[in-house]
Amino acid sequence: MELLPLWLCLGFHFSALQWRNGSGVATAASQGGCQLVGVVADCQGQNLASVPTSLLPHSQALIMDANPLRILWNHSLQSYPLLESLSLRSCQLVRIGYHAFQELGHLYSLALADNSLSENYKETAAALHTLPGLQKLDLSGNSLTEDMAALMLQNLSSLEAVSLARNTLMRLDESVFEGLENLRELDLQRNYIFEIEGGVFDGLTELRHLNLAYNNLPCIVDFGLSQLHVLNVSYNSLEWFLASRQETTFELETLDLSHNQLLFFPLLPQCNKLHSLLLQDNNMGFYKDLYNTSSPQEMVAQFLLVDGNVTNVTTVNLWEEFASSDLSALHFLDMSQNQFQYLPDGFLKKMPSLAHLNLNRNCLATLHLREREPVGALAELDLSHNMLSELRLAPGLDGCLRSLRLLNLSDNQLLGIPAGLFADANNLTTIDLSHNQISLCPWPLPVQVPLPLPAPSTPANAPSCVDFRNMASLRRLSLEGCGLRVFQDCVFQGTPLTHLDLSGNWGVLNGSMAPLRAIAPTLQALSLRNVGLSPASAKLDFSGFEHLRELDLSGNCLTSLPKLQGSPALRTLDLRRNWLTALPARAEWEQFTGSLRAVYLSQNPYDCCGLDGRVAPQHLDTVVDWTMVTCNLSSRVIRVVELPAGTPHGCKWERVDMGLLYLVLILPSCLTLLVACTVLFLTFKKPLLQVIKSRCHWSTIY
Numbered sequence: 001m002e003l004l005p006l007w008l009c010l011g012f013h014f015s016a017l018q019w020r021n022g023s024g025v026a027t028a029a030s031q032g033g034c035q036l037v038g039v040v041a042d043c044q045g046q047n048l049a050s051v052p053t054s055l056l057p058h059s060q061a062l063i064m065d066a067n068p069l070r071i072l073w074n075h076s077l078q079s080y081p082l083l084e085s086l087s088l089r090s091c092q093l094v095r096i097g098y099h100a101f102q103e104l105g106h107l108y109s110l111a112l113a114d115n116s117l118s119e120n121y122k123e124t125a126a127a128l129h130t131l132p133g134l135q136k137l138d139l140s141g142n143s144l145t146e147d148m149a150a151l152m153l154q155n156l157s158s159l160e161a162v163s164l165a166r167n168t169l170m171r172l173d174e175s176v177f178e179g180l181e182n183l184r185e186l187d188l189q190r191n192y193i194f195e196i197e198g199g200v201f202d203g204l205t206e207l208r209h210l211n212l213a214y215n216n217l218p219c220i221v222d223f224g225l226s227q228l229h230v231l232n233v234s235y236n237s238l239e240w241f242l243a244s245r246q247e248t249t250f251e252l253e254t255l256d257l258s259h260n261q262l263l264f265f266p267l268l269p270q271c272n273k274l275h276s277l278l279l280q281d282n283n284m285g286f287y288k289d290l291y292n293t294s295s296p297q298e299m300v301a302q303f304l305l306v307d308g309n310v311t312n313v314t315t316v317n318l319w320e321e322f323a324s325s326d327l328s329a330l331h332f333l334d335m336s337q338n339q340f341q342y343l344p345d346g347f348l349k350k351m352p353s354l355a356h357l358n359l360n361r362n363c364l365a366t367l368h369l370r371e372r373e374p375v376g377a378l379a380e381l382d383l384s385h386n387m388l389s390e391l392r393l394a395p396g397l398d399g400c401l402r403s404l405r406l407l408n409l410s411d412n413q414l415l416g417i418p419a420g421l422f423a424d425a426n427n428l429t430t431i432d433l434s435h436n437q438i439s440l441c442p443w444p445l446p447v448q449v450p451l452p453l454p455a456p457s458t459p460a461n462a463p464s465c466v467d468f469r470n471m472a473s474l475r476r477l478s479l480e481g482c483g484l485r486v487f488q489d490c491v492f493q494g495t496p497l498t499h500l501d502l503s504g505n506w507g508v509l510n511g512s513m514a515p516l517r518a519i520a521p522t523l524q525a526l527s528l529r530n531v532g533l534s535p536a537s538a539k540l541d542f543s544g545f546e547h548l549r550e551l552d553l554s555g556n557c558l559t560s561l562p563k564l565q566g567s568p569a570l571r572t573l574d575l576r577r578n579w580l581t582a583l584p585a586r587a588e589w590e591q592f593t594g595s596l597r598a599v600y601l602s603q604n605p606y607d608c609c610g611l612d613g614r615v616a617p618q619h620l621d622t623v624v625d626w627t628m629v630t631c632n633l634s635s636r637v638i639r640v641v642e643l644p645a646g647t648p649h650g651c652k653w654e655r656v657d658m659g660l661l662y663l664v665l666i667l668p669s670c671l672t673l674l675v676a677c678t679v680l681f682l683t684f685k686k687p688l689l690q691v692i693k694s695r696c697h698w699s700t701i702y
Helices: 121-128 146-153 318-323 514-519 535-539 586-590 617-622 658-683 685-696
Strands: 028-031 034-037 040-042 061-063 085-087 109-111 136-138 161-163 185-187 209-211 220-223 230-232 241-243 254-256 276-278 300-307 310-317 332-334 356-358 366-369 380-382 390-393 406-408 430-432 476-478 499-501 525-527 550-552 572-574 598-600 630-633 636-639
Touching: 121 146
Parallel strands: 040 061, 061 085, 085 109, 109 136, 136 161, 161 185, 185 209, 209 230, 220 241, 230 254, 254 276, 276 332, 332 356, 356 380, 366 390, 380 406, 406 430, 430 476, 476 499, 499 525, 525 550, 550 572, 572 598
Antiparallel strands: 028 034, 034 040, 300 310, 630 636
């Protein structure tokens, strides 16, 4: 799912050194190491100890970033009176002279980020006060405290954008931003702010963007900045967010409260123009089970607010406060990584324009789409990584997801999908049902007797199968780890899939590509990882898969490269974790006719003694993980790239005639045995003859 960008881009830095004038784009020139492009002088990273004085006097933008200036002397910029933009980032500045900017009457943008201006901040403040027309000021990364910042910003009423990010601000009071009535953008991220006094931002009537991310704020109470368009308070320690109950219309369009410790759904302004609400990674939930009441109107919470010696107790009706909020314009809602176990009645009813809903990594067990909660505008719905065992669809809501483009239900406990959920879903292009123990419907479908609608307290019967036939808009389907049985031949009939993932379903194809014939003309990416392909599967027939570009066959039992002549467009082939003992031969490479761009061959039990040819030099660039390919040699695992040229020493005995080898091994043993027998015979020759004669009573001849 696509995440909306919320960081405040103050636009202090020139990313492209081009200045367009009436005659076109100016060409670059070089002077003293600086690049000159029209009226822009780029001297960054030139190891300059001072500002050069020989640049064009009519320069309007000067970039001096990453030069060891240390001190910006008085009148060092007087050669460039027309400067409008000046960047001095990372210049090791510890001091700026009182009159350093005195001649720059046209300067409106000044970047002083990542220096050490806290050391002589009073002198720096005096220098800044000589710039009455300054509109953009970047003071981030200077170890400034709130008192230092207040002094530097004093009397700069023309400022429209200020960055104080990455400093040491801790506590903000009314004096910090006093007199900045024209300020529109304020970046305070990555400080140590733990307290903001009431009224700090009241004088900033033109403020539109406020970034307070990565601070230590514990809560926001009585939020009343009705003029704000974007508020980012992510990565703090917020436990609750309470907006003011005033009837003023808030201009707030984007609110980021992600990565906090919120316990309750934020209590939003009653009248707002909220377009995007980010609540990712909090501790939120709905707590009906904690109240001994059946009425949501009786669900209240008390907030204890301590301000010095004054303690206030605020009682809030959780549901009524939410119900009174206007969320009719809400388009993007991210509630992922929380503790929601259910969605209360009427929750989605208040969001008729909602197009993107992310509820992944929660504790949802059931989801009931009711007739009074239209979700017809939903384009993306992510319910992955929950505990869903049941989806319930109210009668008459068939086709309620007609605008849906992406549905993610992976990593749940579903056994099926409501029959009418995909009815009229003519825009649905992506479905992910991975890691659910589902089964695909047989063909023809069995005749079923319609069941009466169960009572609200009675769970509906879980559907027994899922049907993906005749879904003309579906392009991407993931069924990884679903425990699927052997496919029938027409399982995807009428569905022009381009991407299909069947990984982790052992034996699903049963050694035949017939079940995928219906999608062969359109399929572009196919994952058959860990599906139990045997050595006999090397003869799989891929003819007809003319547009197949990516094929994943890893984690199977293949002993040779499969025949893929029927896939002339194949670009990527993954053969890792198989039983390959020899690298593909030259003839096997030639079947791809130069189309292959990436092959993965590592994590196979190759035999070092069978790699004489290895891979032809022209194919080495194709093997992406060539440096990771290993082989076995005499009980050792060696990287193929480290093998010596020619036959490895451990393989030489394997090249000898085995009959001759056995003869050489047996002959010394036989000779040794013969010598031993001869010695024994000669040693005991005379006594042995006498014993034989005495036993047989032979006479001795004299």
